[in-house]
Amino acid sequence: MTDDESYRKAKEKVAELRGFYSHLAAYICVNLMLISINLLTYSGYYWFLWVTFFWGLAVLGHAWRVFGHSKIMGDEWEEKKIREYMEKDKK
Structure with missing residues (x-):
């Protein structure tokens, strides 16, 4: 992987994290306001x-996509599957 690719991937991950934390902050602030009103x-x-x-379910789904998803079907899994299919095609 080149430095440009590494930088691009890191930048994408940072953008995903920023999106999640913004979503979480909005969830907390808006819900505190709604609880107060109620x-x-x-x-x-x-x-x-x-x-x-x-909305909490949506935040959990967002967290799963940003943090948990990479453990199960992340980049390593994707690369492994690509190699498997390439090997299968060679046969």
Whole structure:
């Protein structure tokens, strides 16, 4: 891998991390605001829980894509599969 390729990959990973942390910060700030609104205007129903839950699932999915996905189907896995298919085609 050349230095340019390494730099490009590192830059992509940093952009993914920045996107995730921005998403997480928005999740925390908006949910704190929604919790405050719901508790201050309490009508007997905690509607903020729905937003927190489903948006939380989206944040977990984003985290999986940025952090966990690379362990299972990351670059190493992809390279291994490419080599396997290339070897298979040679036969």
